[in-house]
Amino acid sequence: MADLTLAPRTPLGHALPEQHNIGGFALTEVVDTALGSLTVRAGQSAAVADRAAAAGLPLPGPACWLPGAPYAAFWLAQDSWMIEAPFASHEDIHRHLRGLFGDTASITEQTDGWARFDIRGEHLPALFERLCPVDLRGLAPGHATRTVVEHIGCYLIWREPGRISVIGPRSSAAALWHALETAARALA
């Protein structure tokens, strides 16, 4: 084995995640979660549901996120979910999910495709009405949707009353972070 250790960088390009408090909002770069997509193969819906249930892996309905340990999940499309798991134990999430689902589903590692920023604060609806067309006032925690923030396609995961994750494409991490900071400053 080559005598070599490659040091990871966060999506914002640093050794450690960023954290920024602006007014009543706390913005955090989150890198402790592995992501893998899970899509049912033809005729395997029941098999996937059985295996997921046996593993305690939630398969939420449209526009939903469901927590769980070690696996949480949000809905991507018909018969398709993004699975979340702790990075420390599931860095190779593809291998873990393949072990659970075998050939009943198509599984793709997605961890480094995305940058995740968690925003904590009391006035999240006011913040997000500046950022995207999603009106949180009519929704509740557990809601997960795809939207656009400053031209960037993102997932919004409303995890608990005062906390939302914005998951956007990793290459646009800096632009997305800037958009979040700018909107937060406008309300500070």
Next chain:
Amino acid sequence: MPGKGRAWIDQQNDVTVKDVKLAHQENYVSVEHLKRYTTLGMATDQGKTGNVLGLAVMAELTGRPIPETGTTIYRPPYTPVAMGALAGRSRGQEFKPKRLTPSHHWATEQGAVFVEVGQWLRAQWLPRDGETHWRESVDREVLATRASVGICDVTTLGKIDIQGTDACAFLDKAYANTFSTLAVGKCRYGLMLREDGMVFDDGTTARLGESEYVMTTTTANAVGVFRHLEFLRQCLYPDMDVQLISTTEAWAQYSVAGPNARKLLAKLVDQDISDAALPYMGCAEITIGGLRARIFRISFSGELAYEIAVPTRYGDALIRALMAAGAEYEAVVYGTEALGVMRVEKGHVAGNELNGQSSALNMGLGKMVSKKKDSIGMALSQREGMVDVNGYRLIGVKPVNPAEKLTSGAHFLEKGADAVAASDLGWITSTVHSPHLGHMISLGYLKGGDARRGQRLRAVNLLAKTEVEVEITSPHFFDPEGDRLRG
């Protein structure tokens, strides 16, 4: 109305009293009808300069007061608003988001000059101390790559993960050439046509497992190809068991090209990557210092070349590790300009040739369109007009006088022909300076081009006001047999 001649009401939309009278005669007396009939008040002033006047004329014609005649809806802005206020923050650097490559921080440290490709910022060239002209940097990057080894961040190329028991059959539909014969652990260049038979995109697809592929697309078409494949999957072949997801951003990918590419990578890769273990067009899942990685032995530059991919968080560390390991070979990083020079030297098509109006046959790739299977675009690519032997063919171009410059967009004319559309024989698509040949070279499309190799024509550019005598050649200027990439 007193006075002679025309009396203007709406200065912006050229509405006169006569127009309002005509509207009245035609019974467009309601103000909303008057507005639509004459365009009164529809300009950017929203009627603020002319509406009251126009309504007063109509009121007089109908014998009613203005309030009874009515008013139309004024749309904002009611008062002048600076364009900057409407643009808000969306200006300058804030106009659109940027996409940064995994080597962006490293390239910035090197003083790279960046170019926007889609929203990506890619290194265009990386000047070194003392280099004052871009050509010096680009020539150095090309020569160093062909002499030893060069590295290029190719993360921006689209990557699409394709899985499912019918993935293989699906690729046979999506690509004009055959993929069902591709063995696990192998890559193949694929040509994707639109339904009308024109070339849509190209790239290599690697078979990582029995029903697991990763497709590469051009940078600019990454989203378009993904959307196209989703259309095929959902609408045309809903019974196929195939699943797609983009992994463009999930992997940092570098091309390592040149005669010393293998020696450099062998220092980092834990597995055997000799020619026997990983022959040309092979691919494998490997480790680098124990870290999961992928390697593809593919070449755009025409050199012995590999693309190596690691999870994106390690992309910055990998470019530094590659440069450290490459120091003994005087490795360089090359940008998109050098990439362009090398692909033109090899006669590979890129965006300027993949212009949406060109078929596989035009590109000299007609034999890639398999007639043994049905694929998107195959049937229409065989239309009479599409297989004309005198149609456009991809050719190489060099100036008869090596000191003369070629310009893209110049059109080919016979000697003595007038520079008019009727005499037009084709055009130059891409032009670069080849540091190996010491002069400019071009690719272009020329009517019946295959039969014209060796002929001399004029390349006339009326916009640049240039005329150059050129010789038509094969598009393969460098190592036409491909010995280097199989080395």
